[in-house]
Amino acid sequence: MPKTAGSVWKNCLDFIQDNISNQAYKTWFEPIEAVKLADNSLSISVPSKFFYEWLEEHYVDLLKSALTKEIGRGARLIYVIRMENTPDKQKAYTEKIPSSQRSHVASQSVEIATKQKNPELKNPFIIPGIRNLKIDSQLNSNYGFESFVEGDSNRLARSASMAVANKPGGTSFNPLLIFGGVGLGKTHLAHAVGLEVKEKYPDKTVLYISAEKFTQQHIESVRKNNRNDFIHFYQIIDVLIVDDIQLLSGKKGTQDVFFHIFNHLHQNGKQVILTSDKAPVDMQEIEQRLLSRFKWGLSAELLQPDLETRLSIIQNKLYRDGVDMPEDVINYLAENIQSNIRELEGALISLIAHSSFSRSDVSIELAEQVVKNYVKKSKKQISIDHIQKVVSDYFQLDVEILQSKTRKRNIVQARQLAMFFSKKMTNNSLTAIGKQIGKRDHATVLHACKTVDNLQLTNKQFKRFVEDIDKKLKQS
Ligand SMILES: Nc1ncnc2c1ncn2[C@@H]1O[C@H](COP(=O)(O)OP(=O)(O)OP(=O)(O)O)[C@@H](O)[C@H]1O
Numbered sequence: 001m002p003k004t005a006g007s008v009w010k011n012c013l014d015f016i017q018d019n020i021s022n023q024a025y026k027t028w029f030e031p032i033e034a035v036k037l038a039d040n041s042l043s044i045s046v047p048s049k050f051f052y053e054w055l056e057e058h059y060v061d062l063l064k065s066a067l068t069k070e071i072g073r074g075a076r077l078i079y080v081i082r083m084e085n086t087p088d089k090q091k092a093y094t095e096k097i098p099s100s101q102r103s104h105v106a107s108q109s110v111e112i113a114t115k116q117k118n119p120e121l122k123n124p125f126i127i128p129g130i131r132n133l134k135i136d137s138q139l140n141s142n143y144g145f146e147s148f149v150e151g152d153s154n155r156l157a158r159s160a161s162m163a164v165a166n167k168p169g170g171t172s173f174n175p176l177l178i179f180g181g182v183g184l185g186k187t188h189l190a191h192a193v194g195l196e197v198k199e200k201y202p203d204k205t206v207l208y209i210s211a212e213k214f215t216q217q218h219i220e221s222v223r224k225n226n227r228n229d230f231i232h233f234y235q236i237i238d239v240l241i242v243d244d245i246q247l248l249s250g251k252k253g254t255q256d257v258f259f260h261i262f263n264h265l266h267q268n269g270k271q272v273i274l275t276s277d278k279a280p281v282d283m284q285e286i287e288q289r290l291l292s293r294f295k296w297g298l299s300a301e302l303l304q305p306d307l308e309t310r311l312s313i314i315q316n317k318l319y320r321d322g323v324d325m326p327e328d329v330i331n332y333l334a335e336n337i338q339s340n341i342r343e344l345e346g347a348l349i350s351l352i353a354h355s356s357f358s359r360s361d362v363s364i365e366l367a368e369q370v371v372k373n374y375v376k377k378s379k380k381q382i383s384i385d386h387i388q389k390v391v392s393d394y395f396q397l398d399v400e401i402l403q404s405k406t407r408k409r410n411i412v413q414a415r416q417l418a419m420f421f422s423k424k425m426t427n428n429s430l431t432a433i434g435k436q437i438g439k440r441d442h443a444t445v446l447h448a449c450k451t452v453d454n455l456q457l458t459n460k461q462f463k464r465f466v467e468d469i470d471k472k473l474k475q476s
Contacts (some may be wrong), residue, residue: 003037003070003071003128004037004385005034005035005036005037005042005043006034007065008034008037008042008070008071009032009034009044010034010069010434011066011069011070012042012063012066012067013029013066013067015065015066015069016029016059016063016066017029017064019062020059020062020389021267021268023263023264023267023268024268027232027235027264028051028054028058028059031046031047031051031228032044032045032046033045033058033079033197035080040071040072040074040075040076041075041076041077041078042067042075042076042077042078043077043078043079043080044077044079045079045080046079046080047081047082047228049473051228051232052079052081052235053154054232055079056252063077064077075285083407085384086101091341094305101436102221102297127155130414135205135207137194137198137206137207137208138207138208138209139191139194139195139198139206139208140191141195143187143188143189143195144190144191144192144195144196145158145161145162145165145192145195145196147188147316147320148185148188148189148192149189149309149312149313149316150281150309151305151306151308151309151312152303152306152309153184153212153302153303153305153306153309154184154185154302154303154305154306154309154374156187156300156301157178157180157189157300157301158189159218160176160298160300161176161178161189161190161192161193161273161300162193162270162288164176164193164273165192165193165196165197165200165474166196166200168193168197168201168204168239168270168271169238169239169269169270169271170269172297173268173297174266174271174272174296174297175262175270175271175272175273175274175293175294175296175297176193176272176273176274176297176298176300177245177273177275177276177277177280177294177297177298177299177300178190178273178274178275178276178300178302179275179276179277179279179280179299179300179301179302179429180277180301180302180303181277181302181304181339181340181426181428182277182340182342182427182428183340183341183342184302184303184304184305184340184341185341185342186243186275186276186277186302187243187275190208190273190275191208191241191245191303192238193273194206194208194239194241194273197238197239197271200336201238202240202369204238205236205238205239206237206238206239207234207237207239207240207241208241208243209240209242209243210239210242210243210244210247211242211243211244211245211246211247212244212247213243214242214248214254214258215247215248215251215254215468217255218230218254218257219253219254222253227257229259230257231339233262234261235261235264235265237265238270238271239268239270239271239272239273240261240265240270240272240273241273241274241275241340242258242272242273242274242275243275244275244276244277245274245275245276245282245294246276246277246278246286248286248290249283249284249285249286250285252287255286255287255290256287258290259287259289259290259293262290262293263293263474266293266296272297274294278429279299279301279429279430279431279432279442280294280295280299281429281430281442282429282430283430301429301431301432303432304338304339305341307334307335310333310334310337310341310344311330311331311334312342313341314330314333314334314344314348315330315344317329317345317348318348321352323352324449325351325362326361326363326364327364329351329362329364329366329367330363332364332368332371333347333348333351333371336371336374337374338383339370339383343374344374346374347370347371347373347374350366350370350373351366351367351370354366354369354370366399369421381429382425382426382473383417383426384418384422384426384433384436385475386431386436386473387418387421387422387425387426387436388402388403388418388436390417390469390472391414391417391421391469392414394414394465394468394469394472395410395414397414398412402414402415402418402437402438403415403437403438403439404438405438413455413462413465415438415448415464416448416452417452417466417469418437418453419433419434419440419444419445419448419449419452420448420449420452420453420466421469421470421473422436422437422445423449425444425473429442430442430445430446431445433445452466
């Protein structure tokens with residue numbers, strides 16, 4: 001039977017499939033179509049120039065072996081690049097490039113640029129010349145490990161981040177999900193991993209992106225009809241850091257695309273780092289299959305820093321900025337701004353600014369004035385401890401009893417109310433709430449919240465409890 005382009009390519013594919021991972025095969029070979037066989041040259045069509053470059057970079061030897069096996073020693077491979085975004089949409093523009101002729105490719109690229117009138121055809125995700133692929137990592141050099149102060153509140157997350165930075169993709173912390181309330185250092189820690197990887201492995205491609213920007217890029221790629229290139233761009237990253245992943249909630253299309261990118265990176269031993277203001281279990285409107293991926297590696301929580309850590313953070317910042325500040329002012333700041341390190345830093349910076357404008361020493365009076373702006377806000381952020389205290393006082397119980405294992409109905413209800421208000425009034429995860437209220441798990445907290453919701457509807461007395469406690473907490 002005479003050989004056709006289809007039959008030759010099919011045999012090549014069988015050979016290739018046996019030699020690479022299933023994921024790589026699906027990504028890079030399934031989209032290829034055999035176009036023509038003439039003499040000993042097989043033409044295959046690929047979806048983009050980027051695709052062609054990737055094949056040449058990573059699979060040229062494999063392609064050569066497969067083709068030589070099928071056609072013989074003088075076999076030649078010709079790429080036909082499908083350019084779907086052409087000015088004339090009816091007729092896709094194609095470009096032919098023989099295999100392994102990169103110098104040739106350069107001149108061809110020029111030809112494309114002049115042939116196409118629409119400059120937007122240039123792929124926004126591709127930096128030309130894959131050999132020298134340089135992607136700006138978008139990392140903030142101030143957010144290194146050296147400026148991240150260690151404390152009880154962040155020890156696990158920090159150690160896991162360091163382990164990942166030492167061996168990206170090589171630990172079981174993949175993905176590494178750093179979660180916690182607002183301004184507690186998630187972004188800082190994620191950048192620290194990226195910076196450390198760049199330091200230790202300069203050849204690795206690291207990219208930091210916010211989930212919001214990722215979503216915008218994805219929408220743009222759909223609009224410009226280059227979604228494949230968008231995906232392929234992300235699939236070549238070695239360490240991908242996506243900040244505020246909870247912002248993907250409700251965005252099904254972007255979740256789908258992220259799912260594919262995630263799978264590809266994970267299967268190829270690349271590292272994924274995610275940050276979120278919620279634990280996976282609390283994320284809403286995120287597809288189950290994606291949530292379960294998030295739980296594959298390690299979810300490390302950043303808790304609110306204790307006084308000692310807050311003091312160290314202030315001292316560290318003052319030291320780095322070369323500023324002196326009286327001890328009592330430092331203590332005042334650390335004691336009064338508790339729940340958000342960004343606010344703590346903000347107060348510190350205002351204080352330094354005030355003192356330099358007024359050319360006066362930083363005094364405790366000045367600190368009180370500045371802190372007022374922040375304390376109001378932080379007062380609104382009620383702590384779990386405070387809620388437990390208010391609920392216990394209301395029912396005239398000791399906090400230890402509220403936290404105990406007892407199943408007495410009135411104590412169970414008090415405990416459930418403490419859990420309910422902690423969920424409602426703080427940024428803590430169900431896991432963190434459970435941990436602080438009698439070392440319960442997140443399922444118990446979830447159950448408590450549902451029970452309180454139901455009881456409020458069916459039991460007038462209970463509804464009164466909820467309203468009273470709510471009022472007390474808002475007044476406090
Ligand atoms: N342990 C720490 N040591 C030193 N600085 C810290 C620490 N934790 C947080 N910071 C500082 O606090 C500020 C806020 O941190 P970051 O932006 O990382 O918070 P975030 O958790 O990502 O906040 P958001 O929820 O708003 O995204 C940053 O300037 C960061 O450097």
